[in-house]
Amino acid sequence: MGNAYGPGTGGLFGAVFGRGEAAASTGDAAWLRAMLDVEAALARASAKAGLVDSAAAEAVTRAVATETFDIDELGAHAAAAGNPVVPLVRALVGAVPAEAASAVHKGATSQDIIDTAAMLLIKRALPPLLADLDTAADDAARLADEHRATLMSGRTLLQQALPITFGLTAAEWLSGLDRVRVSAARAGERLAVQYGGAAGTMAAVGDDGPRLAALLAAELGLEEPLLPWHTIRLGIVEPAGALAEVGVVLGKIARDVTLLAQSEVGEVREGGGPDRGGSSAMPHKRNPVAAVSVLGCTRQIPGLMATLYASGEHEYQRAAGAWHAEWEPLSGLIRLTGSAASWTRDLLGGLYADADRMRENLNATGGLPLAERLTALLAPELGRLNAHDLVRRAGARVTAEGMPLREAIWEDPEAREALKRGGKGMSDVAETLDPAAYLGATDTLIDRALAAHRHRDVTYGAE
């Protein structure tokens, strides 16, 4: 299932949409493994609850560990019941000694197995996902610190606006990564077993249901829920929402990188091996493959979330269709979030920030973003309105002749005279128009993001 670039889901598109270990813990084999693990844990929990023989439970555990179950065969027989648990239980019964048969699937219904297996899928995907997010965040932190003073143009509506630093951009990415990491980890701590039997009453095990559910949860390292959640699908949409939030942040970072890596902007470049993103036909190209792959993943998430939210409208004690419609989107969501995180780790680990190009682009506006500051400098001598007109006149030359605003204002006799009258010289003008002097709280904000990252404290509020 791996590929040359590490583990993943394999297949024709797996390198893009199924990269990394989190993604690898989805797919048919992972589902089967999770379902078998739930069955084995249920057998052991049943033994601990005194409902079955412990030797029988051991036999089930052994069968699950050593027997091979044929995915296509199980799947083919899923047609009769509409889910693969029925044939799986039959196969599992067949794989244990006759006397252990009654220890299989104790009091459970298909949905108990599939829902709990889905929780295991998420639980297993989370450690590699969180590790990828952590490493990505560490790299964002490094970039934020290294480039805290690397001037670049802030851009709104894709237009150059005021100066910022690349460090601030990285700090914002960092704050997002840290925050969704916390949400994802918290979601992981709330994953609960589903155990309720055919109608949620646990009736098949008499009064032992709640205890059995608690033991099952302990076996699997999952939470025990207040009530079975077969009909209240928060068990699905809550962790899914946390993953979707991861997607939002990863997509934002990748979108920024694709834009900053544009030929005409050229402020960042992806790393990666020599053949990454290259084109033999077009030697000048260096495609931002990691960022593009992230977006190829994250852009599928909103639609999957729509399906999961819509599936929340379960009917009665088990939905006729809405339940089934959750399985593929949930797998897809885990896989795509995992792949996007793996790509982002790669992306931020190798990202090269071109400080010269950033400065060049910033200078291209000739100081105009800071025009308002210049007006303020002139206002004491000229009055606000006159100062404004004068700066506008100079600004027109900047646009027309490509001359820096600094010079345009100095060459304007009226302006120069006013400045001199106020005891100000060219250096005052230059300082006023120096983007490095107009960064406001940039440094403070970077420090905050770094401190929060260090302390793993991303709660709101500055303190």
Add this chain to the structure above:
Amino acid sequence: MGNAYGPGTGGLFGAVFGRGEAAASTGDAAWLRAMLDVEAALARASAKAGLVDSAAAEAVTRAVATETFDIDELGAHAAAAGNPVVPLVRALVGAVPAEAASAVHKGATSQDIIDTAAMLLIKRALPPLLADLDTAADDAARLADEHRATLMSGRTLLQQALPITFGLTAAEWLSGLDRVRVSAARAGERLAVQYGGAAGTMAAVGDDGPRLAALLAAELGLEEPLLPWHTIRLGIVEPAGALAEVGVVLGKIARDVTLLAQSEVGEVREGGGPDRGGSSAMPHKRNPVAAVSVLGCTRQIPGLMATLYASGEHEYQRAAGAWHAEWEPLSGLIRLTGSAASWTRDLLGGLYADADRMRENLNATGGLPLAERLTALLAPELGRLNAHDLVRRAGARVTAEGMPLREAIWEDPEAREALKRGGKGMSDVAETLDPAAYLGATDTLIDRALAAHRHRDVTYGAE
């Protein structure tokens, strides 16, 4: 890739979400096959256009037919470029004699291959999909005709309303099936090759581009587009929309079946083998597995369509992510629509309509749905207002005592006298309250649906 129930995508969930031949023509193997077929067709088209040697083109065609390409290997190398075409071309070049190498991938870019392969995927899924829809429609027509007079309760907001017939229900299903069949077939006729080269100018083949594109279209049985459509994603969303419309109709039918099959309604039962939908633990249960599986498929479609529509916002000459985000949802859409159609064919082929239960349920409202007609019968003698009050009074007894309205009105002395005064007897009351006499245009509408189905004429307008 098949299963015990016929072809499909295999795997753990393939029987539910990947049933039938249309679904089977998606997946990695189908994508690879389609991409190879595009490359071979391009080589032959290049030969016909005089751009490459025909022997070289034959070598490419032969390699595509006989060589084995390793999906996981290709996929692993897709990481460098972000798509599997780059390694595929390399592998294909390696699989032909050196002198045929230049006949491979003539003037094409990765997107040309993937977009055109996507069209082939749809094209190949359509015949089995249309066949499933046709057979399903034939069965709906049969049910509409057989049950044209089988009375049942029409239901609005899940409440019994006025009488209809099961034939009319089937006729409405039929009209939907026929209509989406036409839309899907029409979409299939408009599938066009994408051939534009790196930036859509076809520059790598000089002036020969348009002719080559036309030859390529002819080789593949696809249309030649007005312009390359690499940036205008109607080529994707148009056929996708047609498939989504198929999903809407199949979902509606399945929803009706799950409701009609409810224990408390019991008006239809799915067929299927003896083990289908049964439960050893609960012998009374007979789950509507086909309908549930249809819904498990169709409910995933709206979210996939959201992704495809959102992906229409391509940047420049090739999108950084939006293009990639189309591949999986499009495959999924074809697979799920195909699976839903295959299940629906099965569903309608075996559906049993229980006329007795329908009549029983209809009678349970004691004639109240037709109360208004009774008012009209009494109004000439009593005036509309008095008649209305009287019927309401009788209606209250129906609800309270479970007595049919027919009797409740006849036992009301005031009503009976008024009826006699108007020369009307119990038989007039009975006829007035006979649901079979209050079916309006039911028969005409069934005839229309059947005629349209026979003539394959589903255009709007009755004539």
Add this chain to the structure above:
Amino acid sequence: MGNAYGPGTGGLFGAVFGRGEAAASTGDAAWLRAMLDVEAALARASAKAGLVDSAAAEAVTRAVATETFDIDELGAHAAAAGNPVVPLVRALVGAVPAEAASAVHKGATSQDIIDTAAMLLIKRALPPLLADLDTAADDAARLADEHRATLMSGRTLLQQALPITFGLTAAEWLSGLDRVRVSAARAGERLAVQYGGAAGTMAAVGDDGPRLAALLAAELGLEEPLLPWHTIRLGIVEPAGALAEVGVVLGKIARDVTLLAQSEVGEVREGGGPDRGGSSAMPHKRNPVAAVSVLGCTRQIPGLMATLYASGEHEYQRAAGAWHAEWEPLSGLIRLTGSAASWTRDLLGGLYADADRMRENLNATGGLPLAERLTALLAPELGRLNAHDLVRRAGARVTAEGMPLREAIWEDPEAREALKRGGKGMSDVAETLDPAAYLGATDTLIDRALAAHRHRDVTYGAE
């Protein structure tokens, strides 16, 4: 903006989609109010930070409170800038004395105002929303307790399965309501001001930005964020996700009610005035208007969430379109969730549960759901296989002749003899088939839900 049924958004569809106070706190007037409140709070915060005169700040606060701003006029001028803040600031400057002009919009950008106003919108909608959820939960708790022993059929895939009680159904609803109430309240505590200026550096106020942001947060009762969140849209998708979870639970409850209220099921009826849900033409009908309205609202939510998640992919320091695309879906989400909550409060407050009908429906399966228990009763005498065959034979009579399983087994000579041999009589059979004796942990689960509701403790795990 209210209607005869209480506050709401008014308009043609407002009673359905905009019911209640939470919904009423969306719409143009609410947005304008929120934006003005942000501007006034910013002026006061600026005064506290020593950046502007406190008299000027008072003038702004006064203008915001007393002046009338023309929504259509502001909206019309929004065309030039693409958002209504630019004309709003102009109008506000015009509404204060000249000397207070500089106290308006201190260092802010349009996005600061709109993002923060969006947080206010949510903050203001939450108290009535939470109150509606609370009241609904109280009623669910009452139903759970009152009907803890009211037997009904559990239903899976819309088929009768095992017995449950209506109290358990209500307890599951309760657990969902309590849980999303907590999530929504928690989301409300994390709503943070957005203040960053044109590019997120707060440069226009020099070093005072962070302090000003903190003061602004205090003025508005919002949180101070770690960093400005103009580009990391968790500020939007986090609370939106909490609202969507509310929608999931409300939709599930309403779906159950529409199903339980079906003519053929008849286990619950909505309350409401005498004209609610009635139909003069069809006196037998009583449409579940509240539940239908809930679904009309909640079914719009998944699509809106898809838009909000997709909009998370902001470009650079302010998105060109993705930001704008958030405003309407977010308003819609608050309104629809609020309306659904208001309808649900109404729904659960008046819901009538028909215990007789529940029992009747349960009995209709003649004891078959408990067939397995009967097998267990017979097995000691007959062996499991023979017992199974025998029960199956009796079950066939139940289905064919409508006879209760109790009698069918007793009338079977072989079965009766075996029972007698085991010292069991008709009363043992009856007890075995008594649904009330097969409720498993129902009571415990109801107690858990009630205790959690009482203690407002909905954390996972039973204690």
Add this chain to the structure above:
Amino acid sequence: MGNAYGPGTGGLFGAVFGRGEAAASTGDAAWLRAMLDVEAALARASAKAGLVDSAAAEAVTRAVATETFDIDELGAHAAAAGNPVVPLVRALVGAVPAEAASAVHKGATSQDIIDTAAMLLIKRALPPLLADLDTAADDAARLADEHRATLMSGRTLLQQALPITFGLTAAEWLSGLDRVRVSAARAGERLAVQYGGAAGTMAAVGDDGPRLAALLAAELGLEEPLLPWHTIRLGIVEPAGALAEVGVVLGKIARDVTLLAQSEVGEVREGGGPDRGGSSAMPHKRNPVAAVSVLGCTRQIPGLMATLYASGEHEYQRAAGAWHAEWEPLSGLIRLTGSAASWTRDLLGGLYADADRMRENLNATGGLPLAERLTALLAPELGRLNAHDLVRRAGARVTAEGMPLREAIWEDPEAREALKRGGKGMSDVAETLDPAAYLGATDTLIDRALAAHRHRDVTYGAE
């Protein structure tokens, strides 16, 4: 409802999301108007069918034209029935003479009125929408023709790739606009009345239903459907799909414009009045307000489509929630598509293409995009491999020193000698690297798009 910039929906955000006449034909007033028009048309059709007095029908028509119906009042009373038709009918009955009362709402159900009104809404929005698309297409055609030779860089994955012309970009936009115009117009021709009565049998008018439906269709200029479509929601999703396709094309154009208008690209600028897109604080900025507004609209469409597709799963003869959930998304879809079209018309009408900047950006890659052509020029003398190495060496100087490839190759002694040996000079090199000579079928493709636009023939295939 208008604003300073023309008609629209008014309100705080109406200038962005509700611009133009198509958008103006949505909203409460438009819905009310449409519902009243359906009622009046039904009265006239009933008179023509001989079911009611023609004087009564005239009275209804008159009342609809002259009476004022209070939207908030109607809306408030919609709470009892869950839709506003019930109070509307009551109000209409109250507005006509008593003897005309029976001519109101003949045999209809609420859904008949709302579904048919929805079709009218689309029908009324289409002419202005199509006009906006037409004008936009005319401008795209003008740009395609004027700039057919205006060289610019084609860009893939946001990286400069091969040369194209701005005319080709505009031609691609044109092909999209023309194609969705046809789809939208075709959808408009298929809009059909819905008339079926409470359960779709038209029973309330006896045998006259089909004729009445045909007359109603004629009155309203809508189609007569084969069957009532109350349960088969293709009547909604088909035209919705056509509108969504419009959104896909408009979003693509707007995305391109926001990118081309970036400060660092600067190849296009929006027109518009002097205050459009400007920023007093940042005089250098000129925000692409029209393009941003288009995206603010179009990005909401995929989510709305998801809701409409999901709502296709109607239950029985009228859905409990799915039907209601269609109303707002459908209105929103029409409004947003209309607004996006109006903005696009404005956008393309005023778009300025900066040919100099395009050329400059293209030159910035120093000829590297055409490196492969140079290899081909050298290959005859040097062999392909040597030629490739040589060009690569020269390319490295281009990247490092910013020197054009033309000069880098000429300054390479080995290369120059080989060229001379082959009788080729600097001019041959220059011609090889001339982007204008590497445009492939650009001209042909532009001609095709223009011809198709002229002949309004956008069928697939070149002729």
